[in-house]
Amino acid sequence: MEFQNTPEFARGLDAQDKLASFRDEFHTLKDKVYLCGNSLGLLPKAARAAVEQEFADWQELGVEGHFEGKNPWFHYHKFLTNGTAHVVGALPHEVVVMNNLTTNLHLMMVTFYRPTQTRYKIIMECSAFPSDQYAMETQVRHHGFNPDDAIVEVFPREGEYTLRTEDIINVIHSHGDSVALVMFGGVNYYTGQAFDMPAIVVAAHENGAYAGFDLAHAAGNIYLKLHDWNADFACWCTYKYLNSGPGGTSGVFIHERNATDVTLPRFGGWWGYEESTRFQMKKGFKPSATAQGWQLSNAQVFPMAIHKASLEIMERAGMQNLRAKSELLTAYLEYVLEDANTQNEFVIITPTNAPERGCQLSLLFKANGKGMFNRLLENNIIADWREPNVIRLSPVPLYNAFEEIWKVGQAFKV
Numbered sequence: 001m002e003f004q005n006t007p008e009f010a011r012g013l014d015a016q017d018k019l020a021s022f023r024d025e026f027h028t029l030k031d032k033v034y035l036c037g038n039s040l041g042l043l044p045k046a047a048r049a050a051v052e053q054e055f056a057d058w059q060e061l062g063v064e065g066h067f068e069g070k071n072p073w074f075h076y077h078k079f080l081t082n083g084t085a086h087v088v089g090a091l092p093h094e095v096v097v098m099n100n101l102t103t104n105l106h107l108m109m110v111t112f113y114r115p116t117q118t119r120y121k122i123i124m125e126c127s128a129f130p131s132d133q134y135a136m137e138t139q140v141r142h143h144g145f146n147p148d149d150a151i152v153e154v155f156p157r158e159g160e161y162t163l164r165t166e167d168i169i170n171v172i173h174s175h176g177d178s179v180a181l182v183m184f185g186g187v188n189y190y191t192g193q194a195f196d197m198p199a200i201v202v203a204a205h206e207n208g209a210y211a212g213f214d215l216a217h218a219a220g221n222i223y224l225k226l227h228d229w230n231a232d233f234a235c236w237c238t239y240k241y242l243n244s245g246p247g248g249t250s251g252v253f254i255h256e257r258n259a260t261d262v263t264l265p266r267f268g269g270w271w272g273y274e275e276s277t278r279f280q281m282k283k284g285f286k287p288s289a290t291a292q293g294w295q296l297s298n299a300q301v302f303p304m305a306i307h308k309a310s311l312e313i314m315e316r317a318g319m320q321n322l323r324a325k326s327e328l329l330t331a332y333l334e335y336v337l338e339d340a341n342t343q344n345e346f347v348i349i350t351p352t353n354a355p356e357r358g359c360q361l362s363l364l365f366k367a368n369g370k371g372m373f374n375r376l377l378e379n380n381i382i383a384d385w386r387e388p389n390v391i392r393l394s395p396v397p398l399y400n401a402f403e404e405i406w407k408v409g410q411a412f413k414v
C-alpha cells in the first residue's frame with residue numbers, strides 16, 4: 001500500500017478498519033496516544049463487570065461460590081482454556097493459566113531442564129529479558145553447573161542489532177549433544193524481533209534438546225501456532241498484549257506429546273491431580289494427563305476474571321484479523337517515523353520484514369533519545385524508554401488508531 005503522511009489518509013485507513021469498533025471496548029487514556037501496550041495493555045471495559053460478578057458471588061454465597069457461583073470457581077481456570085488455545089494456536093488440553101510468568105518458567109524448567117554431565121547447556125538469545133536470564137542462571141546453578149559454561153547466548157553479527165536465524169541454528173548445531181534446552185523469546189522485548197520459532201524447534205529436536213519459548217511479547221501480538229510448530233512448552237504473561245491487568249496471571253503451553261506423559265517429572269500440587277479422583281485425597285500424586293497436570297493451586301479467580309473478559313475480546317476480534325491490522329498499523333508507524341527522520345537522529349533496530357516483527361518498533365538514538373522521549377510526553381504520547389538510548393513504540397491493533405500514528409509522526413518532526 002502507498003502511504004501518505006496526512007491526517008485525511010490516516011482517517012481513511014481508520015474508516016476502512018474492520019476492527020475499529022474494538023477501541024471503544026477499552027478505557028483509552030484521555031487525550032493521550034498510548035503506545036505502551038507492550039508493557040501494560042489498557043483496561044478492557046468488560047473487566048470491571050467480570051470482577052464485580054465474582055465479588056457478588058463471594059458476598060452472597062461464601063464458600064458455595066466454588067460450585068454455585070455463576071462461573072463456579074472450582075473450574076475457573078477452564079473458562080480460559082478456549083480463548084488461550086486460540087491466542088497461541090494450541091489444542092485445549094495443551095494450555096493452562098496459572099501463577100505468574102517467571103514462576104511458570106521455573107516450573108517448566110523442573111520438567112524440561114534436567115541436565116546430565118554431558119547434556120546440560122541452555123541456548124538463549126543474548127540480552128533476554130532480565131527475569132529470564134536470572135531464572136536460567138539460577139536453574140543452572142541449582143543443578144550444580146556453571147552458568148558461564150552452561151548458558152550459551154546467540155549474539156548479533158558485528159554492526160547488526162538483531163539475530164539471523166541461520167546463526168541461531170548454527171549455534172544450536174555447534175553445541176549438538178551438549179544442548180539440553182533451547183529457550184528463546186517469541187519476540188525480543190528490546191529489539192522487537194520475532195524469532196523463527198518453527199526453525200528453532202526443528203534445530204533443537206535434531207540435537208535431542210527441548211525447545212521452549214517465553215512469549216511475553218508474542219502472545220496476543222503475533223500469529224502463533226505452537227501445536228503445529230511442535231514447541232515443547234511456552235509461557236507468557238497476560239498483562240502486555242493480553243490486557244489482563246498489572247501483575248496478571250500467566251499462560252502455559254505444553255505440547256500434547258509432553259502434556260499427556262504423566263511420567264514426566266514435575267512439582268505437584270492438588271490442582272494438578274487427576275480431576276475425577278482429586279477429592280478422594282489419596283496419598284500418591286497422580287497428575288492430570290493434560291497441561292493442567294502442572295497446576296499447583298486452586299484458581300486465582302480475581303486476576304482470572306479480568307483475563308477471561310480480555311480473552312473474550314481477543315477471540316471475538318480473531319488473532320488473524322488482529323495480526324493483519326497490526327502489520328498495517330506498524331508499517332504506517334514505520335513510514336511516518338522514517339518521514340520525520342530527515343536528520344538520521346535514530347535507526348529503527350526492529351526488522352523491517354513483517355514476519356520478523358510484531359507491532360513494536362524500537363528506535364535507537366545516536367544522541368539525546370531522552371530529549372525526544374520528553375518531547376513525546378509533552379505531546380501526550382506515552383512511549384517507553386529503555387536505557388541507554390532506545391524508545392519503544394507499540395501500536396496495538398485492538399485500541400490504537402491510524403490517526404494516532406499520524407500524530408506520533410508529527411511529534412517527531414522538529
Ligand SMILES: *Cc1c(COP(=O)(O)O)cnc(C)c1O
Nearest residue numbers: 100101102129131189214216237
Ligand atoms: C514482561 C516479561 C517478564 C515479566 O515476568 P513476570 O514474572 O510477569 O514479572 C518476563 N520475561 C519476559 C520476556 C517479559 O517480557
